Amino acid sequence: MGKLVLYGMDPSPPVRTVLLVLNELQLPYEYKVVNLLERDNHNDEYRKLNPQGTVPTLVDDGHAITDSHAIIAYLASKYGKNDSLYPKDLVKRSIVDQRLYYDTGVIFERALRGTTKPIIFANQTVVPKSQIEIIANVYETVNGFLKDHSYVAGDHLTLADLSLIPAISSLQVYLDIDAVKYPNLLAWFKRAEKLPYYEKANGKGLQQFFDIVKSKNIKIEE
Numbered sequence: 001m002g003k004l005v006l007y008g009m010d011p012s013p014p015v016r017t018v019l020l021v022l023n024e025l026q027l028p029y030e031y032k033v034v035n036l037l038e039r040d041n042h043n044d045e046y047r048k049l050n051p052q053g054t055v056p057t058l059v060d061d062g063h064a065i066t067d068s069h070a071i072i073a074y075l076a077s078k079y080g081k082n083d084s085l086y087p088k089d090l091v092k093r094s095i096v097d098q099r100l101y102y103d104t105g106v107i108f109e110r111a112l113r114g115t116t117k118p119i120i121f122a123n124q125t126v127v128p129k130s131q132i133e134i135i136a137n138v139y140e141t142v143n144g145f146l147k148d149h150s151y152v153a154g155d156h157l158t159l160a161d162l163s164l165i166p167a168i169s170s171l172q173v174y175l176d177i178d179a180v181k182y183p184n185l186l187a188w189f190k191r192a193e194k195l196p197y198y199e200k201a202n203g204k205g206l207q208q209f210f211d212i213v214k215s216k217n218i219k220i221e222e
């Protein structure tokens, strides 16, 4: 097995996704901190590894992979003992993939990053109502994914859950999951918190993310 090196920082949700998958697969890895607040992601050395300058980046025996979704699909396909995290069956895989793309384009990019970037990097303190509506829409959609299932892509844990856990947990700094409106989502999240590696792979970084956002004294637009 090659040597795995993960570049990232714990508050970053896509980094936490990779941490969840590395832990689920029980893979040893080296962790190199890239501090975005210090702009470490823009230095020449890191740009050579990831021209996009984002975290996470995973290096497996000299091969650099960027984007958490590409990374976790690679890890599960290469190192999974079976295909339960990322099914080979094309119909089942298409459901997992749909959740991963929805996370990339909507949950992380539009809902979470769209709300957080102006707060952290542009000193905006009022969270626009339109962003809260986008977050509520995500909760409603994922609650729907969970209508007849315990996990977001069916009846067992897949990459889709491990991808969504960090972003959905982070969104709660802006909007709590209402138990009446989104009961399936809340039950799923409580189930996620019981994963044996949850605290180490998501809880710790989630707390740091909350601390960073709350230190900006944000208010939600009425």
Ligand SMILES: N[C@@H](CCC(=O)N[C@@H](CS)C(=O)NCC(=O)O)C(=O)O
Pocket: 012, 013, 014, 036, 041, 053, 054, 055, 056, 066, 067, 068, 069, 104
């Ligand atoms: N779709 C990417 C998103 C990665 C991403 O945007 N990461 C953020 C941190 S949470 C980042 O590196 N931002 C720094 C920048 O864009 O300059 C993934 O899943 O890895």
